[in-house]
Amino acid sequence: MRVAVVGAGAIGLLYAIRTQEAGHEVTLYVKRGQQMDLIHNKGIQLDDRSKVYDIHMKNSMDLDDSFDLIIVATKQTHVKEVIEIVKKNDISTPLLFLQNGMGHIDCLDEMANSTAVGIVEHGARKLSDRTVAHTGVGVTRIAGITMKQEDLITYKEELDSSHFPYKVENDWFEVMSDKLIINAVINPLTSVFKVANGEVVSNPNLYRIAKRLCEEACNVLGKVDVEYHLSRVKKVALQTRENHSSMLEDIKNGRNTEIEGISGYLLKKASYELPYTTFVYEGVKAMQQMNRRGCE
Ligand SMILES: NC(=O)C1=CN([C@@H]2O[C@H](COP(=O)(O)OP(=O)(O)OC[C@H]3O[C@@H](n4cnc5c(N)ncnc54)[C@H](OP(=O)(O)O)[C@@H]3O)[C@@H](O)[C@H]2O)C=CC1
Numbered sequence: 001m002r003v004a005v006v007g008a009g010a011i012g013l014l015y016a017i018r019t020q021e022a023g024h025e026v027t028l029y030v031k032r033g034q035q036m037d038l039i040h041n042k043g044i045q046l047d048d049r050s051k052v053y054d055i056h057m058k059n060s061m062d063l064d065d066s067f068d069l070i071i072v073a074t075k076q077t078h079v080k081e082v083i084e085i086v087k088k089n090d091i092s093t094p095l096l097f098l099q100n101g102m103g104h105i106d107c108l109d110e111m112a113n114s115t116a117v118g119i120v121e122h123g124a125r126k127l128s129d130r131t132v133a134h135t136g137v138g139v140t141r142i143a144g145i146t147m148k149q150e151d152l153i154t155y156k157e158e159l160d161s162s163h164f165p166y167k168v169e170n171d172w173f174e175v176m177s178d179k180l181i182i183n184a185v186i187n188p189l190t191s192v193f194k195v196a197n198g199e200v201v202s203n204p205n206l207y208r209i210a211k212r213l214c215e216e217a218c219n220v221l222g223k224v225d226v227e228y229h230l231s232r233v234k235k236v237a238l239q240t241r242e243n244h245s246s247m248l249e250d251i252k253n254g255r256n257t258e259i260e261g262i263s264g265y266l267l268k269k270a271s272y273e274l275p276y277t278t279f280v281y282e283g284v285k286a287m288q289q290m291n292r293r294g295c296e
């Protein structure tokens, strides 16, 4: 297949490498000229010592219709930008979106293209503009928004490998909302208190807040078994105990976070007060604002 990967951050670099390894012709679309030159000259790598992959590169403004699949690997905050390019360049290729959170789903439903979401259970940390560490091997669960089940199965068969597996899911809401609960607890809590993921479980006071956040998220999403979801939060926090969540990484690096698509989504969806979610939402927004002020 001819596959375009839009966004050369942690996930974009990882998916570009694994997709090329699976035998596909990959083009990586980036935004910054400096990154384009670096990758053009030195290729991309999983870490500094491993194999170097040469990869076709283009500017994302020049995205075109010559692919079998476009994988969108930007943060949720940049999805609208990519959708604008797809519309402007009259692209009808099917699209797979890999973002955490749910803020982008409404936009996908409205597109003329066939669209699917991917829930990424891998861990990836960007080491430089051309290198990424694959910090945790997991599954990519793909589910159709408007994409037909038979097309999802074809993509799974093409992209799947033993060390980079894909799984087709029947219900996008079920899998995305399960992941959303995890992100709605761990990401803002670790960001507000500036702690590693494990602290959410090992610190009894933070764990009590985590429980409340989990209850609120489950109520909004219509998930009855709160204990089950809390146990999943606990498992992920312990599995990634040494890591900083992507939201905390964004705060530390002065970037905007995905808070709108995570806690913001829950607050918009709820028709009643969510005190704990409101607190962490406002806390993360305040930190973003302070970061911006620091740059002025
Ligand atoms: N990293 C992880 O382990 C996991 C990440 N995810 C999700 O995957 C998504 C991507 O995360 P991650 O890779 O970590 O994020 P990064 O911030 O590392 O990468 C995002 C990349 O998108 C690029 N980008 C933004 N706008 C455009 C555009 N218009 N055209 C081309 N490129 C663009 C950015 O470029 P620039 O640098 O120039 O701004 C950046 O390189 C997020 O939604 C995240 O929540 C899910 C599970 C695990």
Ligand SMILES: CC(C)(CO)C(=O)C(=O)O
Pocket (backbone or CB within 6 Å): 100, 182, 183, 186, 187, 197, 236, 240, 243, 244, 245, 246, 247
């Ligand atoms: C699962 C978790 C919380 C791992 O850090 C994550 O998805 C993130 O940081 O965005």
